[in-house]
Amino acid sequence: MSPSKHSRINTTTLPSNILDLRDEAFYDFVRQVSGKRVAELLAFQELNGVDSFLGCQDVTAVLRLQSDQLNELKKHTCIILVDGTIPLLPGLGSSINILTKLLKKNRDEINKRAVRLQSFNSSFLPIASSIPIVHSAAITSPGNPLTHAHLQSASLVADTSTLSVHNPSHASNSVPGEISNRISTNITDWLKKKEHDLNLISTDFQQGIDFHIELNEQRDGIIIRCKCGARSAVSQKQGTLVFSNVFRHFKSGKCSLIIEKQQNPINRQSTANNEVDDGAIDSTLLTTTQWTLPNSQHSGPISMKSTSSKGSRRTRSTSIAPKNKRQRRK
Numbered sequence: 001m002s003p004s005k006h007s008r009i010n011t012t013t014l015p016s017n018i019l020d021l022r023d024e025a026f027y028d029f030v031r032q033v034s035g036k037r038v039a040e041l042l043a044f045q046e047l048n049g050v051d052s053f054l055g056c057q058d059v060t061a062v063l064r065l066q067s068d069q070l071n072e073l074k075k076h077t078c079i080i081l082v083d084g085t086i087p088l089l090p091g092l093g094s095s096i097n098i099l100t101k102l103l104k105k106n107r108d109e110i111n112k113r114a115v116r117l118q119s120f121n122s123s124f125l126p127i128a129s130s131i132p133i134v135h136s137a138a139i140t141s142p143g144n145p146l147t148h149a150h151l152q153s154a155s156l157v158a159d160t161s162t163l164s165v166h167n168p169s170h171a172s173n174s175v176p177g178e179i180s181n182r183i184s185t186n187i188t189d190w191l192k193k194k195e196h197d198l199n200l201i202s203t204d205f206q207q208g209i210d211f212h213i214e215l216n217e218q219r220d221g222i223i224i225r226c227k228c229g230a231r232s233a234v235s236q237k238q239g240t241l242v243f244s245n246v247f248r249h250f251k252s253g254k255c256s257l258i259i260e261k262q263q264n265p266i267n268r269q270s271t272a273n274n275e276v277d278d279g280a281i282d283s284t285l286l287t288t289t290q291w292t293l294p295n296s297q298h299s300g301p302i303s304m305k306s307t308s309s310k311g312s313r314r315t316r317s318t319s320i321a322p323k324n325k326r327q328r329r330k
């Protein structure tokens with residue numbers, strides 16, 4: 001029998017700074033999740049944060065001690081039996097177990113994200129002085145080298161030495177200013193370069209308005225969030241940032257940001273799709289070209305008309321008829 005969806009531990013509703021909460025802020029959180037009696041039990045023992053709470057093997061062990069100072073606490077959390085035993089109220093025991101599982105899972109998730117972030121950052125440290133950016137995922141060849149835009153002395157994410165797994169509020173999704181500005185420049189330069197191809201009337205694209213540069217949810221990669229709502233991942237290969245996903249989105253014809261900046265905002269197919277094969281000329285096509293024969297003594301232009309139809313040959317008619325030519329008699 002599969003477990004109920006209500007029994008699954010969901011940490012997404014927890015505060016992002018849960019590991020930072022201390023004293024009354026932590027107890028307020030416990031009151032909301034587990035009730036005021038559990039909060040009183042933790043506050044009495046000075047378990048004032050996630051670390052101290054999870055570090056205590058049994059938070060109910062104090063109730064088995066004999067002390068007058070515990071009498072009031074026991075009245076609220078336990079049942080005092082006639083034989084002198086003091087069992088914990090079942091609901092409180094269940095609430096404590098759920099809270100323990102919830103906070104353990106959340107702390108594990110934060111630790112894993114911190115490890116991924118450190119790995120992501122360290123992968124760029126050896127090349128911090130020159131991080132290449134590839135405009136598209138083209139296949140390299142001797143005749144077609146990839147164009148790189150170098151990011152001098154830029155680290156993709158914040159120094160992980162200042163990132164504590166106990167301080168998740170520092171692990172935001174923002175990309176450090178220098179790397180963000182250089183990525184932004186790379187994107188806007190590409191859009192200006194493609195002004196004609198994209199039929200743009202305006203190339204005034206601004207980071208923070210038209211697009212945003214962010215770390216992904218796992219904070220181990222970069223995404224570009226377009227004004228239209230689309231999110232494009234910036235892939236990486238051996239320390240090289242590849243922007244093919246971003247530029248593919250801009251060229252898709254479906255981006256409302258590009259459409260609103262176009263001279264004629266219509267859905268257009270790519271140039272490659274509109275090309276006509278040289279050997280497949282439409283049967284109704286009629287072309288007129290005027291040119292001068294290079295070796296002809298005729299000084300005026302010669303009109304040449306060419307038509308093409310299925311199953312027929314091209315015909316040429318040239319009109320170079322000398323005047324006053326006598327007809328031969330048989």
